[in-house]
Amino acid sequence: MVERAPVLDGICHAILLVGVAFVCVPLYLAFVAGSLTIAEVQQVPLPWLPGDQFVQNLRTAWTQANFGRLFFNSFVVAAGITVGKIAVSLLSAFAITYFRFRFRMTAFWLIFVSLMLPIEVRISPTYESVANAALPLQWVVEALHLSSAWNAVTGHTVDIQLQWNMVDTYPGLILPLIASASATFLFRQFFLTVPDELCEASRLDGASPMQFFWSILLPLSRSNIAALAIILFLYGWNQYLWPLLFTTDKDMATAVIGLKHLIPRADSQPAWNVAMSAALLTMLPPIVVVVALQRSFVKGLMDSSK
C-alpha cells in the first residue's frame, strides 16, 4: 500500500493460492470421485481426471435418497425459517423500539435471554414440546387438579389428555429454529439509527403506526433484510441435528439428512461415487446463493454475529 514490495506481494499471492487450494482441492476430488464408476472410485491411486459417470451417479443418488422430495422439504424449511424469523423479528423489534407501554422492558429481556442458548443444549425437551405442544396446558389442568375436582363433584372420572403433535410436520421443523432473537436485535439496532424526524413527520401527516411501518420503516430496512435472509437461508438449508431427531417419516427429512444415509459404512458397498455426487448436489443451492449475492452475504455475516 505504501511502498513497493514485490517479494512480499509474491509470497502473499502464494499464500492465497494455497488457501484457494485448501478450499478447492476437496471439492475437486469430490467431483472426480462423483464422476467415476464404483470400480474406478476404489482404484489406488484415484484418477486425477473426472470420468463420465457424473450424471449417472446423480441419477442413482436422486432416486436412492428420494432427493426430489427431500430438496422440496429443504426449500420449504429454509424459506420458512427465513421468512418466519424475519417477519416475527421485524414486528417485535418495531414494538420494542417505537412504542412505550408497560412491560416493554420485560418483553425486551425475555427476547434478549433467548439469544443465549442454542437449540443443541435443549434438544430433548424441545422434542417433547413439539411432540405435544399442548403439554403446558396439560400441566395447568393437572396443577389445578381439574380431574379430581370433577371426580369429587360429579363422581365421574374424566382423564383430560391434551394432544397437539407436530412431529413430521413443517411447523414442527421450522418453529423451534425460529425461536431465538438474534434477528430481533439486528433490526432493533438498525431502527435505533433511523432518524426520529421520519417518525415525527409521518405522525404529523396522520399516519397510523402500521402505515409508518409499511411505507417508511420497511423500505428503509430492505438491505438489512436481504443480508439477513441470505444468512438465514444458509442456516435453514444446512440444519442437521433438529431434522435428524425430529423426522421419523422419511418423506419429511431434509436433503442434508438424506445425504447422511448415502455415506458408505463399514458393512455396506463403498459407493463413494454416489455419495460424492450427492454431496455436491446438496451443497449447490447454498453455494449459488452465496456466489450470486456475495456482497449482501458478507454484510449479513458481519451483522448477524454482532
Place this chain on the structure above:
Amino acid sequence: MAAAAIEAGLKRAHFKDVRLPVLLLLPQLAILLFFFFIPSFRALGQAFFLSDPFGNTVHFVGFDNFAQLLQSATYHESVQVTVVFTLLQNLLTIAVALVLAFASDRVIRGRGIYKAIILLPYAIAPVIAGILWAFLFNPAVGPLAQVLHAIGLAWDPNRVGSDAMILVILAASWKHVCYDYIFLLAGLLAVPSSLLEAAAVDGAGPLRRFFTIGLPLLMPTMFFLAVMNFVYGFFEIFAIVDAVTQGGPAGATNVLVFKVYVDGFINLDLGSSAAQSVILMIFALLMTLLQFRYVERRVSYDV
C-alpha cells in the same frame, strides 16, 4: 422534554398505543414460550429427576444426576476430548485465517476472487464438510489417505483415536476458517491508513507494521472469534462427528454435544442427558456474556 424521560432503546419519537405493541410482540413471544422457555425449564427440571426410559415413574433425586456425571469416567473422557478438539480447532482456524487475512490485505489485484473462493465453505453444511473429509481420508479409497500411506504412515481413523480426532479437526476447520478470515480481513482493512503511513515514514516495513499496529488493533476481534469458535466447536461439531466418526473409535471423538444426544436419544438416560444439557447451557451462557462484553468494548476500537 427532560432527557431522563427517554428510556433505553426507545425512540424519542414513538407511539403511545398500548394494544398494538402487544399484538406485534405476540408471535415472537409465543414461539419463544413454546420452543425456548418451556424446553429450557424442562431441561433444568429433568436434570434433577430420575425417570425410567418410558417416563412412567419419575422421582426427585436432587443433584444425584450431576454427582454421577462428575464421577463417570466416560464423562471425564468426553470433557477432555472436547477441550482438546476446541482448543486445536480454535488455534488452527485463527492461525490460518490470520495468515490469509494478512495476505489478502496486502494484495490488491485479485483480492475479490480470492475472497469469494475462500468464503465458499461457509455455504456448505458441516455434515457435508464432514463427508468430504471422511472420503478424502478414508483408509481404503481416500486419495489423501493414500498419500499418507505412500509416505509410510499407517493412517486409519476407523481404528486410531488420534487419527479420527485429526480428521474431525480438519473437517471442522475447513468449514470454519472462512468465518474467522472475513472478520480479520475486515478488521485489517479498517486500520486507519494514517497510522500505517506514519509508521512507514518511520521506516517500519509491512511485516513490522502488521505486528505492531494491525495485530494489536485486531485483538478484540480475535477475542470475539475465539468465543465464536468455542461455540461452534461445542455445538455445531455435532453434525461432523455424527457423520464421520459417530464418537469413535472407542470414544476418541465423543464430544460433549454428541454424548448428550447419545445418552438422551439412544441410551434413553434422560436424567443424565438433561444434566449434561444444563452444564452445556451454563457454558453457552458464559460464552454469550463474553461475546456481549466484547460488543460493548468494540465501540472504543471502532474509531
